[in-house]
Every structure is written in C-alpha cells, then in structure tokens.
Amino acid sequence: MADVAQSGSGTTDLAEAQTTFRRSHGSDLAARGEPFLWGMGGALAFGMTMIVGFVAMVLYFGLTTFWPKPIEVVTLMDGKVIAGEPLRQERYRPTADQLAAENETVRQAIAADLGFATRTLYHLGNYDFYGDDFRWVPDFQAKQTERPAGLVLVERQEWGAFIGHISAITVKGSKIEGDALTPEVLAAAHVEARARRERLHDIENGRIADVNHEMEALRLQARRAVLDYGTGTPGQIAAQAEVDRRTAELQAGYTTLAAEAQIIKAEEAANTVTFREIGGATKVYPLSAIVRYFESNDLGLGGSLAVYGARWWEYLTAEPREANTEGGVAPAIFGTVVMTLVMSLLVAPFGVITALYLREYAKQGRIVSIVRISVNNLAGVPSIVYGVFGLGFFAYILGGSIDALFFPERLPSPTFGTGGLLWSALTLALLTVPVVIVATEEALSAVPRSMREGSLACGASKWQTIRYIVLPRAAPGIMTGLILAMARGAGEVAPLMLVGVVKLAPQLPFDLNWPFAHLERSFMHLGFHIFDVGFQSRNSEAGRPMVFVTTLVLIVIVLLLNVSAIAIRNRLKRRFQGSQF
C-alpha cells in the first residue's frame, strides 16, 4: 500500500514540475531530462538489439544445423560429376587467371555482371574417397544441376558422411545387390548390425571394463601391500597370494568375455556394405559402421523431422566420436552440470558464512572495510589467474600431498595431484565467491532492523535471531547471488583448461564402481568443447555448425540451471509474503 501512495505522489510532483518549466520560456532542454531519457532509451535499445541479435544468430545456426539438406548432383563443364549438399552461395570477382581459363561466353557473362560471378559451397563428404570433403563450384563451371531421387547420405561411425549409393550389402557372407537390395532388406540388415554393435559395446565397455577395473584394483592392492609390509614379509606374501588367486579368476572371466566379443566381431566382418560414390569408385565397410542413412531428396517433411529428431537425440545422449567432431556431447553436458552443481555446493556455505560474519558479528571498522574492498577486488582478477592458482595450490600442493598420504600405490601416476572435477569446482568457487558475499551482505542488510529488535526483545539470542529471523528472510537475496555465481561458473572456460577439463575424458566422474563419485577425474565441459571444435578440429568447415549447436546447448543448460534456482527463490519468497506487518 505504502508503495502505491509514494509513486502516486511522485507523479504529481513531476506533473507540477513540468508545468513550472513550461511557463519559464528560455528553459534548457537538459533541465527537463529529455536528452537523458533519450540516451537511456537508446542505450537500452542498443543493448537489447545486441543480445537479441546474438541469441537469434545462435538459435538460427544451432537449430538449422541438423535439418537434412537436399543433395545436388552437379555436372561440370569438363564432364565430371559431383554430388553434395549445397551449403552456401557467395558473389565473388573471379581473378584474371581464372577468367583466362574460361571461354568467351562465360567471360562476357561475367563482364556483363560487372565482373562478378556466383559460386556454391558443396559438402561432398566421402573424405576417404577424395581426401577433401568441401568444395566451391563456380556457377559458370556447372553445366547442369539436379536433385535426383535415390541418392543416399550415410552418417558413418568413421570418416564422416558418405554421399552416393549403397550398391551392395553382404549378410552372413552372402552378397545382396541390384534389385534384391530393397529398402526393407537393407533396413533389416542395418538394424541387426546396429544391435550387434550394441551387444559388442555392452560386452567391451560394460562387462570387460568391469573385469579390468577389478584387476586394476587388485594390482593396486598388491602394490599397497608391498608399501605397507615391505617385499618378502609374510603379510605381503599372503596379500600377493590372495591377489594372484582373484586375478586368475578374473582372467578366466575375461577370456570368456573376450571369446564372446571375438565371435561377434567375426559376425561383423561377415556383414559388410559397399558404398559407391557418384564417380563410380567403391569402398567396403562393416555394415555396423553406418549410424544412419536416408535418401535426402525423397524425405518429405515427416522424414526430415524424423532425421532431425534422431540427430538431436544422438547429439544429446551419445558419446563423441571422430575426435569430438561427430557423435554427441553427453559427457560434456554431464561434466558441465555436475561441475556447476558441485561448485554451487562449495561456494554457498563459504560465501554465506563470510558475509554473515562481516555483516552481523565483525566490528565495523577499518579492517572490515579493507576486507570488503579486497573481496570486491577479487571479482576483478582475471579468471586465468585463478586457474594458475588452482593448478599450483589445489592440484600440485594439496593434491600432491593427498596422493603421497592416501594413494602411494598409484604413484607415479597422480590421482588427486593433477587437474580434476573437485579442483575445478574449488577453483570456480573461489572465482565466484565474491559475488555470493556481496549479494548475501546486501540481503542481510535489507532485513528490517525492527524484526531483529523484536526477536531480541522476545529473549532470543543473537544466533537464534540470525538463524530464525534474519537468514530465512535473506534467503531469496542469497539465492540471487548464487544464481549469478552459477551463471558465471557454468560459462567459464579459461581456468578450467588448467585444472581439469580435457578434450576427451574416458570416464564420467560418476559411475557404478565404488565409491561412485570420482571427483578426482578429469571431465569434459561444453565451453571447452566449443573452443576445441572451433579452433582445433581438422575440418573447420564441418566444425563451425557444431560450434553453434554446442553454444545453444550450453546457453539452454545455463538457462535451465538458472530457472530452477529462480523457482526455488520464488518459493522462499512466498513463504514470507503473508507474514509482513
């Protein structure tokens, strides 16, 4: 109620002021505030345009990347035929040398166009055939361009996409080609091959990996016994015997599994597919190397949607392959989310406790001011400096000592003594703690003095007052600080590159092997993935769209984290809405 009354009186004041100014003739425009209003409006509009433009660009490129494109077959002037997906066109000015190689008609046409010509970039795929997968084709070199039915785009486990025809398959050693190779036969064989690969993956990455994990644990146990008892002592010999017995058991299990895998591999070898590119060259691959295939030019809307959905699903749930340029980013998504959550768990208590002490207990004076200034300045330290600190202090000093104390059997390979999820989370917690401290202090100071005094007057102690009156009412403000910290932490990459993010982490930081959470492990991160695919991958042309897709995913994840935090904050706020005086 009070708010409404206030703003009402404000408007009246302004109206009065304006009438006054209108009366005085030579009044300066600036005094009425108009230029500032325009300036502020303009600044807001500029900022909004930038943000909207950026988001629109990421959305456009991110969302369109996976949509299947048509395949064009281009017959060139010299009689060669190429097939590929047209990606983009550009106008350019052919150089004198290029023009000299063309005939008179082409030269005249270009001259009539003020020296400009158009060219199209085609994605040819077939890197294993050509050693090149993108190509610019000037329009004047294309004799004929068509989109024939029946051309297949194959996404493969290796070597990137294939564009051409599937000319034959071999199922269990017998070759099927020509008319016998109907879409149904192909689909059935492909489904079977994929199921086989799935089984193989399950045996190799699931059951064999478990056996190997146990064997590694036993090896460490034996090593530990040597360190604990010394070589040749009865304790060590007993431990070694036990380890040997268990290892032999596991080895037997491994042999059975390996034989099983070998049988499946032999089956794989008997099921092949022959690819024939548009020029007629062929290559044979295992049938299971096909991730998916479709005839781009006959998809229709439903088919396109199915491919689009399948590609997104793969991207979000699968592991990366081909050095991160294909497949999915599931480990990176997982790494980003887990790292951000662990960071929030670490930063919240640190920040809140510090702010509580500074605001409620510490005697306000010179020292507290200095501490505050220092905290605020911490927010301005470049993030890479935190990375260096994290590597030097957390990984090398702290982690090195932990290794020497608790994991001597694993040395010289470091356990905690190298970058990992825990050190990354701690480093980012350090980076974001000023945000939380400042926000918490603001929230604490916003709790009305009358409420503290009321509580104290009722006989509550200082701590009881803080615990039951101040903290609950400051909680929404504290959450705001945490949200800002999370947003900053989730998007930070530079320090992480030093303290634990890797291009390819073989294992997730959580799995079914005891103790389930492996915070010492390196992990993958979407931000680093963007940097890596954008600047390090062999094929920058193929990498570029993936950069946008990954950026989109990262933005959506940060948004989701924030939205959930905001939802929690709003619940906290609602709890006290009814209890205002």
Next chain:
Amino acid sequence: MKKIAALVGIIAVAGFASVAQATDLDPRYQAYKPTSGVSGSLKSIGSDTLNNVMTLWAEDFRKVYPSVQIEIEGKGSSTAPPALIAGTSQFGPMSRPMKAAEADAFEAKFGYKPTAVRVAVDTLAVFVNKDNPLQCLSLTQLDAVFSKTLISGAPASIVTWGQLGLTGEFADKPISLFGRNSASGTYGYFKEVALSGGDYKDTVKEQPGSSAVVQGIAADKYAMGYSGIGYKTADVRPIAVAGRDGKCVEPTQATAYAGTYPITRFIYMYLNKNPSEALSPLQTEFLKFVLSRDGQADIAKDGYFPMPFIFAGEDLSLVGAN
C-alpha cells in the same frame, strides 16, 4: 616468362577443378593384434597439432582395451617436456624435435635421454585465400614476408602482394599474416626452416590453433599463413614452395616422402624409457597400435601422412616393441 606464368596459372585452375587424392597407406602395415591383460591409465600432454590424432588413437585403442583410461591434454609442444620430466604424463606428443635444453633438463633428472618415436609425417603448407592467384614462393620470399630479421638474405621485407608479383586488385594490398602462438611446435618449426631461425614480424596474428589460422585466411582475401596441410578447407589453397634449388614443389604425400617439399617434418611421440628396463605393457601396446595399420589410418583420417613403413619398424625396435 610471362607466357609460362600464364600457362602455370591455367594448369592450376584446371587442377582447381580436379578432385584431390585420398592419402595412401603402405599395404605392408599390419592390422593391430590385441593381447590380453592390458589395462591402466595413460596421460598424454603435449602438442595441440596432435590433439585430434591422439583423440582418434585413444578412441580406437579403447575399442580394443575398453578399460584403459587415456587422458589427453594438448596445449602446445612446449608443454610436453616439463610434463614428462615431472612424471605427470607418459607420452609427450610433439610436432617438433625436442630442443637440446629440454632434452638436457630431462637427462639431468633421469640420467638418460628421452626416447622419440616418429609417428607421422606432417607437411606445413603456406595457405592463401582461395581467390588468391599466387602460385609459388621461395623460402627466401617466405622469410621476407614473415620475418623482420631477413636472415635468408632477402634484399628487403615484403609487405604487399605486388612485391610477390601479383597484379590487379592485389598489387597494392598489404599481406595480412596469420601464424601460430609461440607454444606451438608449428611456430617453432616454421621459424627454423622458413625464417632460418629469425624473428617473426610483429604483424603476424598469432592464433590459438591451426584451424584458427585457416579460418582467418578463409575470411580475409589478402591473407597468408602457415599450418599443417591437414587443416586445408575449401576456402583456402596451399601454394607450392621452392627450396634452395629453386624448384616449385606442391605439398603432397609424394613430395613429402621424397623430401623435395622443403617444410616437411616428422611428428614425434616422446616418452620416458629407462634403457635398462622394458617399457610398461600398456605403453608398448599403445605404440604398437599407433604404428599399425589402424593407427596410421587415423593419421590419414586427420589429414597427415602416414609414417613410411621402414621408419615405423625402426622406431618400434628402438623401444623394444618389435
């Protein structure tokens, strides 16, 4: 002379339309044969040029030995020796040979030299934008373009395309230079071969990755830069380079193997091998895998050239893996 240049131009434009050849792999390379009982973890710290290849190897190696953990960090070749010395990594991939100082630091700690295994052949290409008509440069010209010290004996620094003989719109345009950052082995190797050890000009835009160099050249019509031939895209074109004998040589697999293309190098995998002890089974198997048909196919997949077969055998016996 002019006629010949025009002829070369025409042939090159015709070549522009021809389809590049896929890399050949020596058929004598055998497929990798798995053994049992290989597990444990490997960490590789080193060259970012080799980052992708290392990742491909790791992916394929883990298909054979799923429990093996391989972590890859690629921040530049200069990060490999310190990591090997500190014992934080088992492999140090490098896109240049170790410097004497680095090898000495290693020896001071362990008492023996680090072992180098040659794993691939890389050709550093000089790239220009796809619309640039330039065909060939000599090493001396490259020095005049990229360096400020002019050790190779070029009469003057070259700053515009006109000084390289281009006419028309290129004649008075300055050359926009792209290169790698100083932690990179590519930076060091190009400096050594093309610049005869001289210093780069301050105007060279240093990029964080080889792919970034190519993207820079793709976006800038008047740009020139160097990077591995594997990073070539449709937007850039590698030019021929003439060595000391003055013959222009295209960067291809054949010229790289023949040694006629002047900026060709081996890519190394450094490791800590005590001469009196055998290498751990995991490391041995990884090296065997790298120098098998599967490992070398990954090399081709990432745009490098496989090791000539004879050298592969030599290097495997060096680490006792043959």
